[in-house]
Amino acid sequence: MTTKALIEQIHKKKSFLCIGLDTDMDKIPTYLLSEDDPIFSFNKAIIDATHKYAVAYKPNIAFYEAYGIKGWKSLKKTIEYINHNYPEIFTIADAKRGDIGNTSAMYAKAFFQELAFDSVTVAPYMGKDSVEPFLEFPNKHTIMLALTSNEGAFDFQTLKTNEQELYKTVIEKSKSWKNSDQLMYVVGATKAEYLGEIRKIIPDSFLLVPGVGAQGGRLEEVCKYGMNKDVGLLINSSRAIIYASETSNFAEIAAAKAEVIQGQMAEQLESL
Numbered sequence: 001m002t003t004k005a006l007i008e009q010i011h012k013k014k015s016f017l018c019i020g021l022d023t024d025m026d027k028i029p030t031y032l033l034s035e036d037d038p039i040f041s042f043n044k045a046i047i048d049a050t051h052k053y054a055v056a057y058k059p060n061i062a063f064y065e066a067y068g069i070k071g072w073k074s075l076k077k078t079i080e081y082i083n084h085n086y087p088e089i090f091t092i093a094d095a096k097r098g099d100i101g102n103t104s105a106m107y108a109k110a111f112f113q114e115l116a117f118d119s120v121t122v123a124p125y126m127g128k129d130s131v132e133p134f135l136e137f138p139n140k141h142t143i144m145l146a147l148t149s150n151e152g153a154f155d156f157q158t159l160k161t162n163e164q165e166l167y168k169t170v171i172e173k174s175k176s177w178k179n180s181d182q183l184m185y186v187v188g189a190t191k192a193e194y195l196g197e198i199r200k201i202i203p204d205s206f207l208l209v210p211g212v213g214a215q216g217g218r219l220e221e222v223c224k225y226g227m228n229k230d231v232g233l234l235i236n237s238s239r240a241i242i243y244a245s246e247t248s249n250f251a252e253i254a255a256a257k258a259e260v261i262q263g264q265m266a267e268q269l270e271s272l
């Protein structure tokens with residue numbers, strides 16, 4: 001999907017909500033466990049109920065890998081279901097990959113070709129040649145960890161190297177990489193106060209912002225510092241939406257949660 005198509009969808013739906021499909025067998029309603037593929041059944045119900053309010057879905061690959069072959073099958077069915085039924089939706093494989101070049105090329109093939117995601121998250125620790133293979137795929141996007149939402153972000157990412165914080169150096173360097181216009185960046189909603197500084201380095205890039213809801217990040221603050229003329233934000237919420245209820249009408253309740261967030265996003269878009 002092109003960035004232009006993503007922006008159009010955001011304006012059409014008045015939403016920049018990404019729903020995280022962190023689907024955990026221990027958390028889904030127990031009556032689903034007797035189904036053939038409980039993870040897919042749960043995802044399908046959530047997607048059908050919430051797609052009006054969301055522009056992106058982000059399955060976190062760990063939640064699928066944890067169940068081995070069955071989990072991979074559920075993941076494949078989920079991405080195929082979205083691509084077939086809701087082709088306007090932007091899809092993110094949250095895999096946090098990155099390795100030496102020929103290995104990264106295989107990760108890229110797995111998520112962009114075999115599974116046909118629009119984007120994949122990568123960790124930048126191994127540098128340029130570990131990220132560039134992901135950037136070889138036209139109209140696919142590579143979402144690089146910049147400043148993450150967790151406490152451990154302060155262990156390395158904010159340490160000063162060459163007079164500035166490491167995360168700033170990482171973002172700056174990545175701008176010189178081949179096809180860097182296909183890069184997006186992860187910035188945690190819990191780090192909203194850093195967004196002003198980040199926007200000075202990458203005013204035009206899209207940011208994936210996880211950490212609202214269960215981790216305590218605030219939508220208004222993220223928009224205040226992070227929004228650009230094209231919106232430039234995909235704000236993710238996983239647990240606070242998909243596990244809003246354990247009852248049989250879990251999908252409706254998830255949709256109601258998503259609708260509230262979409263309403264707040266529509267207000268923010270009015271100020272653009």
Ligand SMILES: O=C(O)c1cc(=O)[nH]c(=O)n1[C@@H]1O[C@H](COP(=O)(O)O)[C@@H](O)[C@H]1O
Pocket residue numbers: 020022060094121147148149150186187188210211212213214215236237238239240
């Ligand atoms: O790359 C991510 O998506 C990510 C980066 C980050 O800094 N923090 C973060 O929470 N995430 C992911 O975003 C999701 C957040 O889930 P909730 O806290 O349940 O909304 C999880 O899938 C995390 O793995």
